[in-house]
Amino acid sequence: MKSLTAALGLIAPVLAGLRFPCSTLTFQRLDPVVQPGSNPSAHVHHIVGGNAFNATMTGDVSQRATCTTCQMAEDFSNYWTATLYFKNPTNGSYHRVPVVPVQPLLGNSNGAEGGITVYYTQFDLSKDNLKQQPIKSFQPGFRMTVGSPTKTSQPQIGLRYQCLQGNNRGAEMPDFPTKPCSGGLFTTHHFPACWDGKNLDSPDHQSHMYNTIKLDGFTNAPACPSSHPVRVPQVTYETTWDTTKFNSMWPSGGPNPFVWSFEGSGYGTHADYMFGWKGDALQRAMDKSECFYDGCGSITKQAMATANQCTIKDMVHEETVGWLTQLPRMD
């Protein structure tokens, strides 16, 4: 029997890395990396992954979680970003922007609800380069952030916006689009992939990591410097914010009306990562050569219908959806 690729006359690309959907777990004002123990934290986050998510998270979270919204059933990590709001230019009220799955999704990912598409790449999207540069998994307790809500200028490599027009993603931009996007707003967060080999965290949650990437997109990962000699997976989040129902309320020629949950600036886009893979599951996945998206048979996948049943309690007890006369936040 001919393969689907041959039947469709497509050229099969060589693909490397892991790519999988995680449905939305919750929208809450909690941040166990930057503000552990604070309930509420400074601003609302969109969170996916394991159900051990909490205001404080220590030790091996994969030992405490019992389910995950991610397709990879052994991945109890948590992944989160700020939440996007529409600020109505007419009356100043805020409405939370819904999240929809990243399209097009490959493989068995149909059925994700909202959420984030997560990548763990070894070198780039077409080559793993494992013989030259082996990848070491993160360790239990590991966490990191990328970007900062206090940034108001200066683009950061790997943190980008794209204005979707149908299936066309358009150019990568460091700030919000200046015109309505008919297909929604696409955000990308690339994390650095060189680790100091010692610290599971650092006071700024970033200096235990080092970024060797000088261009946007999924580019080759050059060798790590001696200060941060350990190459870990390059983690990336993609999120599609369904801004379309607000487009008619964006007056023609007016400024961008979308804000993050911390208000601030588009340059303040940021993301947080809390490692939570069970045992050596991530190491096994990273050691496999040229497997893209499917875990290469070495790690267990679950149906997204099962992933969608994983939930956590509302621990903050506040309205986050809108219309809200002010954002649920603290400066």
Ligand SMILES: *[C@@H]1O[C@H](CO)[C@@H](O)[C@H](O)[C@H]1NC(C)=O
């Ligand atoms: C979250 O933390 C609180 C306080 O430590 C604890 O009572 C609760 O069981 C935790 N929830 C989860 C889902 O781990």
Ligand SMILES: *[C@@H]1O[C@H](CO)[C@@H](O)[C@H](O)[C@H]1NC(C)=O
């Ligand atoms: C602002 O406008 C929206 C959309 O028309 C409306 O639903 C909301 O109630 C308004 N908010 C206030 C405070 O008037």
